[in-house]
Amino acid sequence: MGIPADQRAEIFEAFRQLNNPARDSGLGLGIGRAIVSRLARLIGAEVQVSSRLGHGSRFSLLLPLDRTTVADIAAKSAPDDSGGRILLIEDNAIVRQGYELLLILWGYEILAVATGEESA
Missing domain, CATH: 3.30.565.10 (Histidine kinase-like ATPase, C-terminal domain)
Incomplete structure (x- = not known):
């Protein structure tokens, strides 16, 4: 309160x-x-x-x-070492999808799951 x-x-x-x-x-x-x-x-x-x-x-x-696209924003903020594989575990589907999109735009291969058990 x-x-x-x-x-x-x-x-x-x-x-x-x-x-x-x-x-x-x-x-x-x-x-x-x-x-x-x-x-x-x-x-x-x-x-x-x-x-x-x-x-x-x-x-x-x-x-x-601004008329900047998501891809433009992702390109501006991309890390210098983009690429590779990432296991993304996030139980909130909307947050998980947002991270997944950003990481894919940065050049990463993603396995995105809601729980650790799903990654096995």
Whole structure:
């Protein structure tokens, strides 16, 4: 129910969760906002958060007005050592498909599965 102003930057750090000191994985992993923030930077977008303690929070994604294609963005952000094989394990189908597309555009051969068991 809201994020203190002095902790708003922290919530975009990977594996950082406020009010979950026991690291209860049932409350998530603390990676979602970090992924969104990094992907937003790649495409020149901005993630904004406004919050009131006791009331809640609103997250906004401000997208650039650009005609650049996904392939152009992928080419700009491609690693220097592209190519090879990657095993991608992600239980969220939408996130998995997004990573798979990006990695294929970067020249990798991908095996994308929802669980470790599926990779056997």
